Amino acid sequence: GAGVSQSPSNKVTEKGKDVELRCDPISGHTALYWYRQSLGQGLEFLIYFQGNSAPDKSGLPSDRFSAERTGGSVSTLTIQRTQQEDSAVYLCASSSGGAYNEQFFGPGTRLTVL
């Protein structure tokens, strides 16, 4: 597809379980971002990958959150021992990594922790 895709679109899990969220960026985009959108809130930055550079993890809220990007393309966001406050929509975006940094967003994964 031409856009950013994310899977699953919805995920319901029990408190304490681990979850993995997937993002497929636009082909050729070197930069990839994860954001979190909680109910009634704006978007909160989580992590940023740019090419082969070390990721910017400054937005990760706790050590239960981690992300990797394999082969410079697909990314997986992992949340360990999920808590109810982790319930949110997780959005992935990609960009060409150029100076203007126009980010293209996927449809998001809605995570519900019971």
Next chain:
Amino acid sequence: AQSVTQPDIHITVSEGASLELRCNYSYGATPYLFWYVQSPGQGLQLLLKYFSGDTLVQGIKGFEAEFKRSQSSFNLRKPSVHWSDAAEYFCAVGPSSGSARQLTFGSGTQLTVLP
């Protein structure tokens, strides 16, 4: 640290009326500025962006925004709103330099359009 303020949480307008959504930012230098729209259950779609040059920028769906450096504002406007414009609108600021590339978003303005 950069920040974005959207003072209006919710705005209601009648179809055909004009619209202005407010956005104020705090940033140490000239930022890159964006407006995104999010329809229910959808991801964010870019409406328009400002990088440099002409301070009045045109976007998709008939939207425009004006960058006013003296007021640190980047308000979104549309002369005549359509029912399909009902959605949530987010203003965002991004760095024009440096290694940190993430966008900082406002908390959004929910737009309701009355028939």
